[in-house]
Amino acid sequence: xxxxxxxxxxxxxxxxxxxxxxxxxxxxxxxxxxxxxxxxxxxxxxxxxxxxxxxxxxxxxxxxxxxxxxxxxxxxxxxxxxxxxxxxxxxxxxxxxxxxxxxxxxxxxxxxxxxxxxxxxxxxxxxxxxxxxxxxxxxxxxxxxxxxxxxxxxxxxxxxxxxxxxxxxxxxxxxxxxxxxxxxxxxxxxxxxxxxxxxxxxxxxxxxxxxxxxxxxxxxxxxxxxxxxxxxxxxxxxxxxxxxxxxxxxxxxxxxxxxxxxxxxxxxxxxxxxxxxxxxxxxxxxxxxxxxxxxxxxxxxxxxxxxxxxxxxxxxxxxxxxxxxxxxxxxxxxxxxxxxxxxxxxxxxxxxxxxxxxxxxxxxxxxxxxxxxxxxxxxxxxxxxxx
Amino acid sequence: xxxxxxxxxxxxxxxxxxxxxxxxxxxxxxxxxxxxxxxxxxxxxxxxxxxxxxxxxxxxxxxxxxxxxxxxxxxxxxxxxxxxxxxxxxxxxxxxxxxxxxxxxxxxxxxxxxxxxxxxxxxxxxxxxxxxxxxxxxxxxxxxxxxxxxxxxxxxxxxxxxxxxxxxxxxxxxxxxxxxxxxxxxxxxxxxxxxxxxxxxxxxxxxxxxxxxxxxxxxxxxxxxxxxxxxxxxxxxxxxxxxxxxxxxxxxxxxxxxxxxxxxxxxxxxxxxxxxxxxxxxxxxxxxxxxxxxxxxxxxxxxxxxxxxxxxxxxxxxxxxxxxxxxxxxxxxxxxxxxxxxxxxxxxxxxxxxxxxxxxxxxxxxxxxxxxxxxxxxxxxxxxxxxxxxxxx
Numbered sequence: 065x066x067x068x069x070x071x072x073x074x075x076x077x078x079x080x081x082x083x084x085x086x087x088x089x090x091x092x093x094x095x096x097x098x099x100x101x102x103x104x105x106x107x108x109x110x111x112x113x114x115x116x117x118x119x120x121x122x123x124x125x126x127x128x129x130x131x132x133x134x135x136x137x138x139x140x141x142x143x144x145x146x147x148x149x150x151x152x153x154x155x156x157x158x159x160x161x162x163x164x165x166x167x168x169x170x171x172x173x174x175x176x177x178x179x180x181x182x183x184x185x186x187x188x189x190x191x192x193x194x195x196x197x198x199x200x201x202x203x204x205x206x207x208x209x210x211x212x213x214x215x216x217x218x219x220x221x222x223x224x225x226x227x228x229x230x231x232x233x234x235x236x237x238x239x240x241x242x243x244x245x246x247x248x249x250x251x252x253x254x255x256x257x258x259x260x261x262x263x264x265x266x267x268x269x270x271x272x273x274x275x276x277x278x279x280x281x282x283x284x285x286x287x288x289x290x291x292x293x294x295x296x297x298x299x300x301x302x303x304x305x306x307x308x309x310x311x312x313x314x315x316x317x318x319x320x321x322x323x324x325x326x327x328x329x330x331x332x333x334x335x336x337x338x339x340x341x342x343x344x345x346x347x348x349x350x351x352x353x354x355x356x357x358x359x360x361x362x363x364x365x366x367x368x369x370x371x372x373x374x375x376x377x378x379x380x381x382x383x384x385x386x387x388x389x390x391x392x393x394x395x396x397x398x399x400x401x402x403x404x405x406x407x408x409x410x411x412x413x414x415x416x417x418x419x420x421x422x423x424x425x426x427x428x429x430x431x432x433x434x435x436x437x438x439x440x441x442x443x444x445x446x447x448x449x450x451x
Numbered sequence: 452x453x454x455x456x457x458x459x460x461x462x463x464x465x466x467x468x469x470x471x472x473x474x475x476x477x478x479x480x481x482x483x484x485x486x487x488x489x490x491x492x493x494x495x496x497x498x499x500x501x502x503x504x505x506x507x508x509x510x511x512x513x514x515x516x517x518x519x520x521x522x523x524x525x526x527x528x529x530x531x532x533x534x535x536x537x538x539x540x541x542x543x544x545x546x547x548x549x550x551x552x553x554x555x556x557x558x559x560x561x562x563x564x565x566x567x568x569x570x571x572x573x574x575x576x577x578x579x580x581x582x583x584x585x586x587x588x589x590x591x592x593x594x595x596x597x598x599x600x601x602x603x604x605x606x607x608x609x610x611x612x613x614x615x616x617x618x619x620x621x622x623x624x625x626x627x628x629x630x631x632x633x634x635x636x637x638x639x640x641x642x643x644x645x646x647x648x649x650x651x652x653x654x655x656x657x658x659x660x661x662x663x664x665x666x667x668x669x670x671x672x673x674x675x676x677x678x679x680x681x682x683x684x685x686x687x688x689x690x691x692x693x694x695x696x697x698x699x700x701x702x703x704x705x706x707x708x709x710x711x712x713x714x715x716x717x718x719x720x721x722x723x724x725x726x727x728x729x730x731x732x733x734x735x736x737x738x739x740x741x742x743x744x745x746x747x748x749x750x751x752x753x754x755x756x757x758x759x760x761x762x763x764x765x766x767x768x769x770x771x772x773x774x775x776x777x778x779x780x781x782x783x784x785x786x787x788x789x790x791x792x793x794x795x796x797x798x799x800x801x802x803x804x805x806x807x808x809x810x811x812x813x814x815x816x817x818x819x820x821x822x823x824x825x826x827x828x829x830x831x832x833x834x835x836x837x838x839x840x841x842x843x844x
Contacts, residue, residue: 247640
């Protein structure tokens with residue numbers, strides 16, 4: 065750095081940004097991985113799951129594929145011996161419907177006459193669900209009465225539960241439509257705004273993208289202060305901590321904008337159906353990136369060693385995830401950047417609402433960012449020994 | 452023979468020294484140790500004290516009535532007042548009918564806005580969060596019910612938020628069932644009635660999620676901390692000039708970080724017990740499974756630390772592993788045999804929730820796959836550090 069540049073605050077600041085950026089870019093391996101994470105995540109989501117998750121119409125809950133492509137183990141027990149329709153055995157027809165699915169490789173079927181055996185199997189996790197066709201099934205339908213079809217579900221495997229329920233509901237719905245057992249209200253269900261392309265990516269978008277941005281942004285910038293070896297020497301120059309801190313934030317934000325750019329381009333490339341303008345989408349990404357970087361820098365200022373910074377990161381990241389998934393209190397959720405980011409992406413980018421409708425979430429993120437910046441600066445200023 | 456014993460003895464001494472050195476350096480950084488235990492100490496009480504709430508999943512439904520008959524009005528009133536089928540299922544919803552004022556997307560600078568429910572407005576509002584489904588009661592609704600005993604209903608659901616769409620569909624179906632029962636309108640139909648085993652309605656969030664959270668906490672904290680173990684070890688280069696062998700570095704690190712994991716697992720499971728989560732197996736069996744999960748995390752972390760050149764690279768690779776595992780486990784449900792979290796989840800559920808023993812084939816199978824993952828990373832770390840790795844910090 066020349067003397068002229070050193071004493072000119074603006075030039076000094078830009079030199080600092082340049083230095084910070086160079087430090088980050090010099091670690092080419094880390095940068096490659098940084099930019100590779102969103103690409104690999106989006107590619108897996110776009111290519112390794114079925115294209116069509118939900119149809120525009122149809123039965124079931126319509127969410128089967130969102131949570132998996134596993135083959136369910138289905139049990140059936142047929143208690144119906146009643147007569148009602150001439151030349152037909154309705155319960156056998158329903159069983160045949162499941163057998164058809166088994167032949168197509170969509171499920172594995174166990175036809176039993178022993179309910180306690182099925183109960184035992186479901187308790188041991190050897191069966192995902194079983195259907196009980198009740199007695200008088202055919203007779204009640206023949207006299208225009210509705211029947212209740214109990215479906216026993218294993219709730220312990222919570223990840224696959226929804227897709228297995230969807231599968232069974234889908235088969236039953238198909239059976240109802242084919243036989244015109246549609247009840248009093250003949251429903252025509254129409255699903256609006258179903259994306260034509262990459263439905264899994266679309267479904268995962270509001271959850272995955274904030275996770276990617278916060279994960280990568282926080283992790284990279286959580287080393288900004290703690291791992292900066294030359295900063296002790298730099299304090300001896302006219303450079304002050306305020307400038308150093310601002311330069312770190314700008315440089316890290318710059319790098320993370322690259323990650324944001326990859327996400328942005330991937331969305332276009334993967335034909336993500338967004339309803340906002342691309343400008344609004346970019347603004348949302350920028351807000352999230354800035355918050356992630358500032359959280360990381362605050363961690364870096366607080367941590368006493370590089371390893372401690374990583375530990376703080378994992379703590380903050382897992383806490384964010386856990387609260388977002390499982391805690392429903394609106395006041396607590398408002399404090400969680402991942403949740404705010406997820407809401408803005410869903411409401412603005414996917415639903416096409418104006419940014420104004422997410423004013424609360426944007427304000428939460430902005431206030432958090434400012435508070436984090438001030439906090440990080442105060443901690444950084446108080447630090448005496450930096451190495 | 453004596454030579455073999457002597458060699459094993461010196462090897463043991465070298466590894467012990469490595470383990471002691473590793474402990475000393477870890478214990479010097481007290482904040483790191485503190486955070487390692489802070490993760491379960493904060494997250495488990497948060498989950499234990501949270502209540503399940505479905506407030507976010509209350510759908511807003513509009514009914515557009517083109518029939519304007521007594522029957523259609525009755526349909527709307529029942530739909531608005533119904534909270535599900537009594538004794539079977541209860542679901543909340545917000546219902547607005549034709550002519551009523553319903554909240555819509557507010558214009559800039561306005562806190563809220565309302566519009567009169569109509570089909571045209573519904574078409575505009577359906578992509579937004581202000582409307583989740585709308586039902587069209589067509590002209591002739593009453594007449595069709597009186598003459599045929601059935602009536603056609605067209606229902607539009609918003610599919611942007613898939614989870615909310617599922618809730619909306621279920622809410623509408625339950626409400627329609629309630630309308631039929633209240634008005635004794637009966638016609639051929641098959642009602643899907645889910646029975647849950649076990650019934651989780653009274654279970655807390657921690658009990659519901661412990662099989663996901665406990666392995667996640669153990670695996671990822673240990674993976675991250677151990678991913679810095681070799682790449683961030685400054686004295687290692689000097690130590691390799693002594694009689695210490697490269698393979699012994701990996702073994703020493705696995706032992707020391709696994710010991711640390713042991714205490715973290717102990718803390719986590721004690722907290723689980725403290726908050727009253729039902730464990731239907733021997734406590735020691737569950738402890739063993741969760742410990743193996745954390746050791747696999749250590750082996751993965753050390754593998755990452757071996758193949759990377761800088762701390763930042765190691766941490767970024769950790770994050771990539773995290774995202775890939777997350778996507779495979781929660782979205783694609785493929786390559787599950789390579790996902791330690793999934794194998795631990797299977798073993799954990801079988802032990803803690805299903806009451807099986809450690810020797811049950813389901814548990815053994817999951818444990819075998821889990822151990823195989825750990826061995827794979829351990830062996831590859833040995834091979835890499837011995838034959839490929841050239842640069843140390």
